Amino acid sequence: MEAPGQALLSVRDLHASFHTDAGVVKAVDGVSFDLRRGEVLAVVGESGSGKSVTAMSLLGLLPSPPARVSGQVLWKGRDLVGLAEPEMRKVRGAEIAMVFQDPMSSLNPLHTVGRQIAEVVRLHTTSSKRQAWERAIEMMDLVGIPQARRRAKSYPHEFSGGMRQRVMIAIALACDPDLLIADEPTTALDVTIQAQVLELLQETKERTSSAILLITHDLGIVAGMADEVLVMYAGKVVERGPARDVFYRSRHPYTLGLLAALPRVDDEAADNRLRPIEGTPPSLIHVPSGCSFHPRCSFRRLETCSVDEPPLAAHGGEAHRAACHFAEDVVSVAPADLQRSVPSAAAAAPGP
Amino acid sequence: MGGEPGRKALDAALEDAPGARGRAPRRRWPQALGSYALTLLALVTLNFLLPRAMPGDPIEALAAEGSGGFTFGEQSRQALEEYYGLDGSLLEQYGSYLGRLARGDLGRSIATLAPVRDEISRRLPWTILLVGGSLLLATGIGLLTGVHAGWRRDRPLDRTLLTVLLAVRELPTFLLGSLLLFLFAVKLEWLPLAGAQDTFGSFGPVGKVVDIGRHLLLPLVVLGLGLAVGTYLVMRAGMVTQLGSDHLLLGQAKGLGQRRLKYRYAARNALLPVVSLAALQLGFAITGDVLVERVFTYPGLGRLLFDSLTARDYPVIQGVFLVVSVTVVTVNALADGLYRRLDPRTVA
Numbered sequence: 001m002e003a004p005g006q007a008l009l010s011v012r013d014l015h016a017s018f019h020t021d022a023g024v025v026k027a028v029d030g031v032s033f034d035l036r037r038g039e040v041l042a043v044v045g046e047s048g049s050g051k052s053v054t055a056m057s058l059l060g061l062l063p064s065p066p067a068r069v070s071g072q073v074l075w076k077g078r079d080l081v082g083l084a085e086p087e088m089r090k091v092r093g094a095e096i097a098m099v100f101q102d103p104m105s106s107l108n109p110l111h112t113v114g115r116q117i118a119e120v121v122r123l124h125t126t127s128s129k130r131q132a133w134e135r136a137i138e139m140m141d142l143v144g145i146p147q148a149r150r151r152a153k154s155y156p157h158e159f160s161g162g163m164r165q166r167v168m169i170a171i172a173l174a175c176d177p178d179l180l181i182a183d184e185p186t187t188a189l190d191v192t193i194q195a196q197v198l199e200l201l202q203e204t205k206e207r208t209s210s211a212i213l214l215i216t217h218d219l220g221i222v223a224g225m226a227d228e229v230l231v232m233y234a235g236k237v238v239e240r241g242p243a244r245d246v247f248y249r250s251r252h253p254y255t256l257g258l259l260a261a262l263p264r265v266d267d268e269a270a271d272n273r274l275r276p277i278e279g280t281p282p283s284l285i286h287v288p289s290g291c292s293f294h295p296r297c298s299f300r301r302l303e304t305c306s307v308d309e310p311p312l313a314a315h316g317g318e319a320h321r322a323a324c325h326f327a328e329d330v331v332s333v334a335p336a337d338l339q340r341s342v343p344s345a346a347a348a349a350p351g352p
Numbered sequence: 353m354g355g356e357p358g359r360k361a362l363d364a365a366l367e368d369a370p371g372a373r374g375r376a377p378r379r380r381w382p383q384a385l386g387s388y389a390l391t392l393l394a395l396v397t398l399n400f401l402l403p404r405a406m407p408g409d410p411i412e413a414l415a416a417e418g419s420g421g422f423t424f425g426e427q428s429r430q431a432l433e434e435y436y437g438l439d440g441s442l443l444e445q446y447g448s449y450l451g452r453l454a455r456g457d458l459g460r461s462i463a464t465l466a467p468v469r470d471e472i473s474r475r476l477p478w479t480i481l482l483v484g485g486s487l488l489l490a491t492g493i494g495l496l497t498g499v500h501a502g503w504r505r506d507r508p509l510d511r512t513l514l515t516v517l518l519a520v521r522e523l524p525t526f527l528l529g530s531l532l533l534f535l536f537a538v539k540l541e542w543l544p545l546a547g548a549q550d551t552f553g554s555f556g557p558v559g560k561v562v563d564i565g566r567h568l569l570l571p572l573v574v575l576g577l578g579l580a581v582g583t584y585l586v587m588r589a590g591m592v593t594q595l596g597s598d599h600l601l602l603g604q605a606k607g608l609g610q611r612r613l614k615y616r617y618a619a620r621n622a623l624l625p626v627v628s629l630a631a632l633q634l635g636f637a638i639t640g641d642v643l644v645e646r647v648f649t650y651p652g653l654g655r656l657l658f659d660s661l662t663a664r665d666y667p668v669i670q671g672v673f674l675v676v677s678v679t680v681v682t683v684n685a686l687a688d689g690l691y692r693r694l695d696p697r698t699v700a
Binding site for chain 1: 599
């Protein structure tokens, strides 16, 4: 157990790279963050920003080779990076559990769902087969699967997507983990089911005082759930801070861009168009010089941004940090302003 | 967010959704039986027609086999045709064949006059031993190598197995058989040259088993190796597909050990196509059996089939074909059933 006030999980300067024939892909490049009990930390970013790889490397789930992970993942004071596989296995599923994106393919199609929940209970506790089965039914009941006792004997293909995601959450929660990593837990689900799954996660956190690391590209989800937000771009953290600060006082153009790309229902923005971020995410083999976002940035000044890499510096309080040379310019702009000003600097500027 | 009432309503809706309501009824027995019966009738018809589609006929073959230069007159030929039941039209012959078959009568060999049933039952055990044994051997070797190679894809073991087994498959059966015979039976004299057992030896029960085993070994290996490659390739491909699968990743995130992931998750899922393949392999095995029994002078059905084809011995050809096709259909039906047991998704 961690000391009082100390973080449950402390990630320090985490790097994860893949050695491919085309070159070294730096998927995660110096990520640091802390996570305390009862906290929800959201990691947001586009596909390829390194958020899923961050999650996978916490649990040592990246295939090695080709993956190489360095840095520190302090879990209750113990470094998980380079931990021997048998020790790591005791952490996985028991202390840190994971929920994946695709409930359709993440369950073993040949085992009943009850068995798949009981399996993890048997693995990490001393319970008998019968106790593990009862626990599985209890968990199914808890995550809101009706007629759990009967449905425990069903196979994954006999469940809908939302129900399968509940099964996956039941598997994750079966051993009362201290940390739940949810990697895009709602992406593959219908919008109505999404809300229910999120609610379930929220309830769980409140009941068990565990922490949640929520990985998503959906800022709507973040707004509803997260205490802290980490915005990732090209393998680096570009902005982080309390959710409110990041949303209402964004200090990184990329965060601002993500927010401007969100549809809004309020009347003010009714006739505004959605503003996608210009350009595409950079190749992680040849990351742009200086600030890796500068080729797509509407605030950039080339002489600075293409040369110096901005540090993740504190702005308006220690908690809120952004890696932008012109963070003070960014904070004065609201996402809606971006949506309104159609011919933007980036659109007018010649491409990189 | 949905809230409590919304969730309840959704749960109710899900309960009524088709996929969520337990299993669909199984395919009914009469229906399945009917389709197998139809398959069998088609096979019997083909078995009857195919030998007759070959050039020549049994009477000519008899003449060629007998004293050289001996030819039939038109009258004796007619008498012989009548004697062997070859005189009627094709349809009449087919009718009487079906009639006799329904009574369990397979007819007599034209070449030896022995009842076809006896000819077959005398040789069947040897073929069951050889074909069955090599299928078991092939499935065993194929599964074992496939699981390990696929799990350690592109590692030295995998690359070596892939090269060696593909090379083995490219060797024609008769060449591989002759090579092994030459090496182990002629040069080293470790194993017998031909036959299924030593006719002149007097052994106790154990000695007899050893003797049969020594005769069986080479044909078994030659037939089995070729078949093993197919199983190996399918199993390996299945394992490689499994390696990147989401459920394996979830299993890993649950904290499961490598062994469990390899066998209970990856291999168990990769096994499904191998079951279908094993049934198909029986067909290949029988084809291979004809060649292997030739090379090793093994006294099984393959030899009988080969000889009866040469003699255009219609009743025997039909008899062997019948046994083979009934076996293949039965094994396929069994594989179907096994597949259903192994994969819950196919029940619905």
